[in-house]
Amino acid sequence: MKKRSPTSLEYALLGLVHMQPRTGYDLRKIFETTPMGHYSSSPGAIYPALKRLEQQWLIEGEVAAQDTMRPKRIYSATPHGVDILREWVSQAILTEDLLRKDDELMLRFALMGTVVDHNVTRRFLEQMLQALESYIPELEEVLATLSDVGPPHGRLALSSGIEAYKARRRWAQEAIQEFPSAGNRGRKK
Amino acid sequence: MKKRSPTSLEYALLGLVHMQPRTGYDLRKIFETTPMGHYSSSPGAIYPALKRLEQQWLIEGEVAAQDTMRPKRIYSATPHGVDILREWVSQAILTEDLLRKDDELMLRFALMGTVVDHNVTRRFLEQMLQALESYIPELEEVLATLSDVGPPHGRLALSSGIEAYKARRRWAQEAIQEFPSAGNRGRKK
DNA sequence: CCCCCCATGTAACATGTTACATGATTGA
DNA sequence: TCAATCATGTAACATGTTACATGGGGGG
Numbered sequence: 001m002k003k004r005s006p007t008s009l010e011y012a013l014l015g016l017v018h019m020q021p022r023t024g025y026d027l028r029k030i031f032e033t034t035p036m037g038h039y040s041s042s043p044g045a046i047y048p049a050l051k052r053l054e055q056q057w058l059i060e061g062e063v064a065a066q067d068t069m070r071p072k073r074i075y076s077a078t079p080h081g082v083d084i085l086r087e088w089v090s091q092a093i094l095t096e097d098l099l100r101k102d103d104e105l106m107l108r109f110a111l112m113g114t115v116v117d118h119n120v121t122r123r124f125l126e127q128m129l130q131a132l133e134s135y136i137p138e139l140e141e142v143l144a145t146l147s148d149v150g151p152p153h154g155r156l157a158l159s160s161g162i163e164a165y166k167a168r169r170r171w172a173q174e175a176i177q178e179f180p181s182a183g184n185r186g187r188k189k
Numbered sequence: 190m191k192k193r194s195p196t197s198l199e200y201a202l203l204g205l206v207h208m209q210p211r212t213g214y215d216l217r218k219i220f221e222t223t224p225m226g227h228y229s230s231s232p233g234a235i236y237p238a239l240k241r242l243e244q245q246w247l248i249e250g251e252v253a254a255q256d257t258m259r260p261k262r263i264y265s266a267t268p269h270g271v272d273i274l275r276e277w278v279s280q281a282i283l284t285e286d287l288l289r290k291d292d293e294l295m296l297r298f299a300l301m302g303t304v305v306d307h308n309v310t311r312r313f314l315e316q317m318l319q320a321l322e323s324y325i326p327e328l329e330e331v332l333a334t335l336s337d338v339g340p341p342h343g344r345l346a347l348s349s350g351i352e353a354y355k356a357r358r359r360w361a362q363e364a365i366q367e368f369p370s371a372g373n374r375g376r377k378k
Numbered sequence: 379c380c381c382c383c384c385a386t387g388t389a390a391c392a393t394g395t396t397a398c399a400t401g402a403t404t405g406a
Numbered sequence: 407t408c409a410a411t412c413a414t415g416t417a418a419c420a421t422g423t424t425a426c427a428t429g430g431g432g433g434g
Contacts (some may be wrong), residue, residue: 007393026411033412035328035347038289045394072413097312100227106346113340121342139224151302152367153310158224160360167356177295178341195422214385233423236387261385 006058006084010049013041014085017059018077018152022167025072029100036110036157050075058084086115093127095135098165100117125172132169136162195247195273197293199238201228203274205301206248207266214261215241225299227292239264247273275304282316286323287354311368314361321358325351 006014011028018121024046031041040046050073061073077085089112097105105128112121128180139162146155191263195203199227202216213235220230229235242248250262266274270351277302286294294317301310328351 004392009394023413024415028413034286035331035350038291040394042395043413044396046394079357098431099224102227106349109349110343110346113342120196142224153302154299156360156364156367160295160298160357161224163356163360164353167352167407168349171345171352175345175349178345193420198422204387213387217385229422232385232387233389233414237421271415 005088006053007049008057008107009039010047011055011085011088011111012036012107013046013049014053014058014077014081015107018082018085019114021062021074021076023072023074039107047125053081057081058171082115085111089124090116092118093124093131095131095186098131098135118179119181122176122181125176125179127174129172132165132172136165136169139165166177193240195277196238196367197296198228198234199242199247200274200277201217201296202235202238203242203247203266203270204303206264206294207271207274208272208300208303210263210265212261212263225238234251242270246270247263271304274300277310278313279305282313283319285319287324296348303328307368308370311365311370314365316367318365323362325354325358328354 005100010021012038016022016027016030018145024043027042027050028046031037031039031046045103048062054061054075057078059075061075063071065076089108093105109121109124112124139158143155143158145164205211205216205219206312211233211238216239217230220226220228220235239248239250243250243264246267246367248264248266250264251258278297280297281292298310298313301313328347331346332344332351335347
């Protein structure tokens with residue numbers, strides 16, 4: 001039996017309940033009201049996803065308000081769930097991930113705080129920087145080859161993307177300083 | 190009969206065949222090899238989507254290589270398709286679109302070159318700037334309220350997002366100058 | 379002659395969307 | 407008591423993913 005890997009939404013839910021136990025409703029509110037917000041949020045997505053995670057033992061729900069019907073379940077991550085989450089956030093970053101899995105990449109970073117140490121975080125940022133260093137020039141080259149005739153919208157859209165990646169590169173260079181390498185450990189501040 | 194509106198992928202296909210007639214294979218290659226690349230690209234997504242567009246008269250396919258079996262179809266946009274495309278790219282931009290439909294927003298910009306004049310493009314950029322001016326401070330406020338204890342990953346991920354939006358604001362301010370307003374028309378360069 | 383690229387398609391499957399439904403609790 | 411918010415769920419549907427299948431043509 002091949003265990004197909006969780007979706008982004010499922011990882012997001014797993015990470016959030018690991019940070020702190022929550023109900024399905026809590027999770028929905030997070031997606032509705034915070035900047036985490038493009039991960040769905042409709043009950044038809046959340047509740048089935050929680051059920052799947054529970055079936056795979058990645059999270060477990062404790063029933064509160066036991067006497068009423070339609071009991072409320074408070075979920076938290078199981079040790080196995082934490083392992084799976086850690087494995088996911090620790091995956092190597094490929095250049096193409098910047099194009100095809102960009103959201104997932106930042107989600108991984110946002111959720112890694114509670115499952116890995118600063119060495120893994122640092123490695124993540126180093127790999128992201130490497131990917132950006134190889135991808136940005138590639139995009140600039142594409143931009144340079146685009147013909148000047150016709151509407152500029154395509155070219156402008158591409159340069160918007162390039163600027164976004166450059167902003168991310170600056171961000172990563174700043175961020176990495178908060179995670180000193182083994183050699184420099186403890187010397188910061 | 191309610192005509193449900195096309196998906197992003199369908200709009201992308203519609204826009205691309207309007208720029209220039211193409212086969213399904215051409216479209217797949219675009220998604221595989223260019224920066225337009227996170228829009229799917231698998232045959233199981235492209236060919237059914239083209240079929241749907243054809244059924245709604247948004248595109249039409251001309252059959253080439255008529256004598257062989259498995260004939261190759263070259264698609265182009267119908268006048269009705271162009272209307273629908275124009276309507277879509279011209280929609281008003283809401284602040285929440287920045288969070289929930291960001292990709293779609295940039296796709297709309299990239300595809301609008303061949304269907305609207307520079308006044309509409311300018312309006313698009315003005316509305317995007319307005320949305321950014323209202324959204325960026327909102328995010329900064331959220332960032333300021335986040336507690337300093339615990340792992341910084343969440344805060345850093347948020348500031349990465351903020352920097353991306355700021356980069357987009359700079360880009361939009363630059364880009365808008367390529368589309369002079371009615372009052373300044375023709376005065377540029 | 380074989381492999382790769384051109385070129386199109388389908389079938390099974392999982393996920394997510396939209397809309398609906400239920401009922402408890404809290405504050406005005 | 408009325409409305410809003412808390413809280414969970416399901417059913418129908420459309421879309422997209424993965425994997426498979428077919429076949430022609432060109433180049434080494």
